[in-house]
Amino acid sequence: MTTEDRIRAVVGKIAQKPLPSDPEESLFESGVLDSFALPDVVGELEKEFSLKVPDSDLNPRKFDSLARITHYVESNI
Amino acid sequence: MxxxxxxxxxxxxxxxxxxxxxxxxxxxxxxxxxxxxxxxxxxxxxxxxxxxxxxxxxxxxxxxxxxxxxxxxxxxxxxxxxxxxxxxxxxxxxxxxxxxxxxxxxxxxxxxxxxxxxxxxxxxxxxxxxxxxxxxxxxxxxxxxxxxxxxxxxxxxxxxPKEGGAEIVRWDLHSDGTYSEALRLEFGAPIHMDGYTVILQASRKIPAAIREVLEHTSTPASAVGTFLMHQANQNLIVRIAKALDVAPEKFFSNIARYGNTSSASMLIAASEWHAQSGFRAGEPVVFAGFGAGFHWGALLALGL
Missing domain, CATH: 3.40.47.10 (Thiolase/Chalcone synthase)
Structure with a gap:
């Protein structure tokens, strides 16, 4: 599995909704993730990739699309 | 004291x-x-x-x-x-x-x-x-x-300074103006809330502050009788309980009846809780809050 595949699995597990095919599409504006699902996604990403997201990186913009999440994860593992 | x-x-x-x-x-x-x-x-x-x-x-x-x-x-x-x-x-x-x-x-x-x-x-x-x-x-x-x-x-x-049902033992408070734009109320305008930022930060910072005050007083979370939190959103209260591995029932909640009354909510909750059950000798009670600024923290009181 690619990093994006694993991220899709994490986000899909939390969202329980179909994910956008375009990785650039906003997960917030499309209604895939609400404000309470986002902390769960971050927590699951930490487990899946054995990384620690510091408070200073808890900026929703870093996690508002599959592409941005992939960029964040690949930059921090 | x-x-x-x-x-x-x-x-x-x-x-x-x-x-x-x-x-x-x-x-x-x-x-x-x-x-x-x-x-x-x-x-x-x-x-x-x-x-x-x-x-x-x-x-x-x-x-x-x-x-x-x-x-x-x-x-x-x-x-x-x-x-x-x-x-x-x-x-x-x-x-x-x-x-x-x-x-x-x-x-x-x-x-x-x-x-x-x-x-x-x-x-x-x-x-x-x-x-x-x-x-x-x-x-x-x-x-x-x-x-x-x-x-x-x-x-x-x-x-x-001399008497009461519980002694204030310790508090740990924090502020971080990095997020001052995320939740604000300006004169002549309605409240602005970036819900994604607020919930993402609160979900991390409130449990961290509670753990901090518990560690500083060598108190296991399981020993706390009641958590009295700012009543921001019931979903957030449940999330905090889960993060601390504490039963949600230990978090007193009256948000269903009053909504989020901002800074008033924690003391309204404390007042209702105190009238219903109140402090017990030797039992810790934890107060916690988070809000615009951001400002957040926790305070531990010990029942006498």
Whole structure:
């Protein structure tokens, strides 16, 4: 599995909704993730990739699309 | 040393149901309940922030059976003027003109910071009356994501240097202005809330602050009798309990009836909890808050 595949699995597990095919599409504006699902996604990403997201990186913009999440994860593992 | 001697609260009479709000905002009643855990909230129609505060404070002093007050601290994020804040007016209305009255213009976490400040001041000032009062109905417009959350009310606590049902043992407070734009209320504009940022930060920072105060007092989370949190959103309260591996039932909640009354909510919750069950000897109680600023923290009191 690619990093994006694993991220899709994490986000899909939390969202329980179909994910956008375009990785650039906003997960917030499309209604895939609400404000309470986002902390769960971050927590699951930490487990899946054995990384620690510091408070200073808890900026929703870093996690508002599959592409941005992939960029964040690949930059921090 | 400082002790929690008594609590009081007041909410205005007008009940605003989810059905009323749903009709006005064009959303579903079930969506409001699921998104927030709130069934209804109270709106003050003619009463001011100072009126709400005075009613809660009088309730607190009646329960304490004293009129001896050496200092008044008032937190409010929704007071109507740049200055003066409501503290001096409230003190005067209660017959405490001349007693130092300090405004803490801080939403949500203001009552927590007020309690900590009172604990510091009580030994020199004498009993400190901490009041948190909010008229959040004046801060909302027709944005359904914020309008469903907020209500009006006030809470109070008398922090005494000599006696009370619990001793304030420790507090850990934090502020970080990096996020000052994420949640703000400016004069002449409705409240602005970036919900994604607020929830993402609160979900991490509140449990961290509670763990911090527990570690500093060598208290396991399982030993805490009750958690009294700022009543921001029931979904957030449940999330905090899960993060601490504590049963959600240990988190007192009355948000279903009053909504988010900002800084007043923690003391309204404390007042209701104290009237229902109250402190038990040797049992820790943890207060926690988070809000605009961001300001956040936790305080531990030990029942006597």
């Amino acid at each position: 400082a002790f929690l001697r008594a609590f009081g609260s007041y909410v205005p009479a007008r009940v605003v149901t989810n059905a009323e709000l749903a009709a006005r905002l064009g959303c579903e009643t079930d969506w409001i309940l699921n998104a927030s855990g709130i069934s209804e909230r109270r709106y003050a129609e003619t009463e001011s922030v100072a009126d709400l505060a005075t009613r809660a404070a009088e309730d607190c002093l009646a329960r304490a059976m004293t009129r001896q007050v050496g200092m008044v601290i008032v937190s409010s994020g929704s007071s109507p003027r740049r200055f003066p804040g409501p503290a001096a007016e409230i003190a005067a209305k209660m017959g405490f003109a001349g007693v130092p009255a300090l405004d803490v213009p801080m939403a949500s976490a203001g009552s927590l910071f007020g309690l900590a400040l009172a604990a510091q001041c009580a030994s020199s000032a004498g009993p400190v009356l901490v009041i948190a009062a909010e008229k959040m109905s004046t801060a909302i417009a027709d944005d359904k994501n914020t309008a469903i959350l907020f209500g009006d009310g006030a809470g109070a606590c008398l922090v005494d």
